[in-house]
Amino acid sequence: MRSSTLAFLLLPLLALSLAYYVQSHNSPLGPAPHLGVSLGVPLTLSGLASLAQAAAARVRSAATLAAVHPDVIYNNAHHYLVNVPVPKIQWPAVVQQWIPDLGLGSSVVIQQKPTTSSGLPALTLGPFEPLEVDPNREEFRRRIVAVGDIHGDVLNAYKILQTAGVVNEEGNWTGEVDMFVQTGDIIDRGDDTIILFKWFEDLRVEAEAVGGRVISHMGNHEWMNVIGDWRYVLPTEIQTFETVQKRFEALTTGWLGEAWAANYTVTSRIPLHPSLGPPNTDYPAPPASPHAHANNAGPLSHAAFSFVHGGLAPQYPALAPFPSAINELGASLLRKLRFRRPLPRPHPPYGYPGLPAGTTPEEARLYGGDGPLWYRGWAELPDAVVCKQVDGVLEKTGTRRMVMGHTPNFEGIRSRCDGKIIIIDTGISHAYGGAISALSVEYKLVPLQKGGWKEQEVVKAIYAEKEEEVLVMASRDVDGDDFW
Numbered sequence: 001m002r003s004s005t006l007a008f009l010l011l012p013l014l015a016l017s018l019a020y021y022v023q024s025h026n027s028p029l030g031p032a033p034h035l036g037v038s039l040g041v042p043l044t045l046s047g048l049a050s051l052a053q054a055a056a057a058r059v060r061s062a063a064t065l066a067a068v069h070p071d072v073i074y075n076n077a078h079h080y081l082v083n084v085p086v087p088k089i090q091w092p093a094v095v096q097q098w099i100p101d102l103g104l105g106s107s108v109v110i111q112q113k114p115t116t117s118s119g120l121p122a123l124t125l126g127p128f129e130p131l132e133v134d135p136n137r138e139e140f141r142r143r144i145v146a147v148g149d150i151h152g153d154v155l156n157a158y159k160i161l162q163t164a165g166v167v168n169e170e171g172n173w174t175g176e177v178d179m180f181v182q183t184g185d186i187i188d189r190g191d192d193t194i195i196l197f198k199w200f201e202d203l204r205v206e207a208e209a210v211g212g213r214v215i216s217h218m219g220n221h222e223w224m225n226v227i228g229d230w231r232y233v234l235p236t237e238i239q240t241f242e243t244v245q246k247r248f249e250a251l252t253t254g255w256l257g258e259a260w261a262a263n264y265t266v267t268s269r270i271p272l273h274p275s276l277g278p279p280n281t282d283y284p285a286p287p288a289s290p291h292a293h294a295n296n297a298g299p300l301s302h303a304a305f306s307f308v309h310g311g312l313a314p315q316y317p318a319l320a321p322f323p324s325a326i327n328e329l330g331a332s333l334l335r336k337l338r339f340r341r342p343l344p345r346p347h348p349p350y351g352y353p354g355l356p357a358g359t360t361p362e363e364a365r366l367y368g369g370d371g372p373l374w375y376r377g378w379a380e381l382p383d384a385v386v387c388k389q390v391d392g393v394l395e396k397t398g399t400r401r402m403v404m405g406h407t408p409n410f411e412g413i414r415s416r417c418d419g420k421i422i423i424i425d426t427g428i429s430h431a432y433g434g435a436i437s438a439l440s441v442e443y444k445l446v447p448l449q450k451g452g453w454k455e456q457e458v459v460k461a462i463y464a465e466k467e468e469e470v471l472v473m474a475s476r477d478v479d480g481d482d483f484w
């Protein structure tokens, strides 16, 4: 009975009955009296059939990706009970993905129900209330795209930036996204260091000309290179700089070191909404700051993401204020490294130069195993540990999700603890042959007739060579008439 074939036959019917339910709920005649029995009826409603077919197609692909095959086992006018034989961590996103396809907006309540008589866990969707939008206030939208470790592969970087809508065919900024974030490790394992860093500086200027932003981070590999730890530098890549000497100059006092000092940080706090200030506005904001109101009570106080290469470890001492405490350590350590004289000779063949004389203990810890550049705990520790630790770090950093690279998963982007931890290193470079991926964040505040806003957030993994996957779909009501 619960073969996937049967599930796929039932899915379009579910989609149709959902569509019909909404349609009838909005109609002056009230809710349909006997949904499920009259599944033939919606087929006659103009426009609904194609909508439902599109939705069913989406459900099918989402279900395949997450290896979840839901069956409809019961519905009445208010609830749809759905059986999920293979509950994977991402099931709520898959279930919720039906809803916007059917034009339901985000006003859906998802509850975990007790195990059904079939012995399988079941979920209840509903009841649905259509969004009542206030036509007199403007909706707010922001789209952010983030890409992890690129490791010297400009072709794959270009593929994913184009797929995600960041650049067009010519590699120019499209203006379709508000922010493009890269979490470090552009360098090493490939030859395209120069072209990648120059391209990102061009994109930064193009983006800013139309109100966009490019947000860049140094990964542990950028730091290794400026330190003189060149173990992962290919000889062919050195040739692109001509000589070892010229390369070391470029990435210390030359153009690349200058770009790192001017336009790269260790971590960042990226707001979903402008009331939190521009990117990298500190949390908590100093009392005199115009953003201080968002520190505690503000409904959007944590409507931000953190980005970093390795991870913000719970025990790491410089988490607050975030992100300036970390980024100030990064800036001072980078300065010391760039202006060492004489410059050390790179390892190998010479010995490991280490951090320069005058490095403070705080700067050394920044580059340590539990520092933001190297930490792997969020990727490697079990759910029971990380899901308990994550809220404390989000609270301290004024964020709702943390995004990082560094620990590759070649199959795709990993979302843990309901998307509070998102790991975007998928081994994009041909050096690994992993999934060519980007993270997409779509944020919306929809003005409601009754006052306040409906906040909607969709976080997706986008792939150049396979179908996208919804990782998080969240929504809530937010009080307040005007945030900007």
Ligand SMILES: *[C@@H]1O[C@H](CO)[C@@H](O)[C@H](O)[C@H]1NC(C)=O
Pocket: 170, 171, 172, 202, 206
């Ligand atoms: C597009 O990119 C090219 C190459 O980086 C650059 O020369 C050109 O100025 C860009 N065009 C625009 C409109 O920014």
Ligand SMILES: *[C@@H]1O[C@H](CO)[C@@H](O)[C@H](O)[C@H]1NC(C)=O
Pocket: 201, 204, 205, 208, 255, 258, 259, 260, 262, 263
């Ligand atoms: C840093 O970015 C700005 C644009 O924000 C650009 O004008 C500048 O040239 C960049 N600096 C370096 C050293 O690349």
